[in-house]
Amino acid sequence: MLRTREAIETRRSIRKFKSDPIPVDVMDALLDAARLAPSGCNAQPWRFKVVKDKETKLKLAEAAYDQPFIAAAPVVLVCCADIGAYLEGMVSGTEDLGKVGAVEERVVQIIHRAVAGMKSMPVAEIGPRIALNVAIAVEHIALRALDFGLGSCWIRLINEQMVKGIFGWDDNLYVVALLPLGYPAETPPPRKRRSIEEIVL
Numbered sequence: 001m002l003r004t005r006e007a008i009e010t011r012r013s014i015r016k017f018k019s020d021p022i023p024v025d026v027m028d029a030l031l032d033a034a035r036l037a038p039s040g041c042n043a044q045p046w047r048f049k050v051v052k053d054k055e056t057k058l059k060l061a062e063a064a065y066d067q068p069f070i071a072a073a074p075v076v077l078v079c080c081a082d083i084g085a086y087l088e089g090m091v092s093g094t095e096d097l098g099k100v101g102a103v104e105e106r107v108v109q110i111i112h113r114a115v116a117g118m119k120s121m122p123v124a125e126i127g128p129r130i131a132l133n134v135a136i137a138v139e140h141i142a143l144r145a146l147d148f149g150l151g152s153c154w155i156r157l158i159n160e161q162m163v164k165g166i167f168g169w170d171d172n173l174y175v176v177a178l179l180p181l182g183y184p185a186e187t188p189p190p191r192k193r194r195s196i197e198e199i200v201l
């Protein structure tokens, strides 16, 4: 098994995949890694559609402004935020944290007010605000995938409405990203990164 440092250093965006399928228990391990991610108030708003059929993958590739390699991956994860579940989870999660003394009653009240405020927002504004929670879970998957020799590539260049249309989803689901997954058929070199000096303010 890779150490975290090695996983972080060796991960690459993979855009060429072998056709070998991903075993079900491996997919379960990846989803388990997502499940364990941290989230605001432990609300756990992430939801995943596991897409394996060719026709749907082709539609997803098209909804990603025609990035054809997406359809060639054995699995494409559609990574979403469930807005209703997030708002509910914020309240119940904060109350749980309150019960174990992790947050004060004052904070629980602040969260209640924040949730009430979010409920009065247009739903289209809530998705982008909570996407960050899903992003953490997606990166857990991308890193855990390396333990099984799998590669992936974040896809955010997507037409969200087109993706939702493929599955008939309503505005309660916000599509955060696609994550094609499969055994790599390429070994890309490390891509350029900024130095520490450049990123420290």
Ligand SMILES: Cc1cc2nc3c(=O)[nH]c(=O)nc-3n(C[C@H](O)[C@H](O)[C@H](O)COP(=O)(O)O)c2cc1C
Pocket (backbone or CB within 6 Å): 011, 012, 013, 014, 015, 067, 153, 154, 155, 156, 157, 158, 190, 191
């Ligand atoms: C939020 C996000 C969105 C991205 N969207 C796309 C995408 O739509 N298509 C694509 O080919 N790569 C996409 N990428 C991959 C980046 O191009 C890649 O991470 C970057 O070039 C660094 O390369 P590396 O991941 O191999 O280190 C995305 C990455 C992130 C984190």
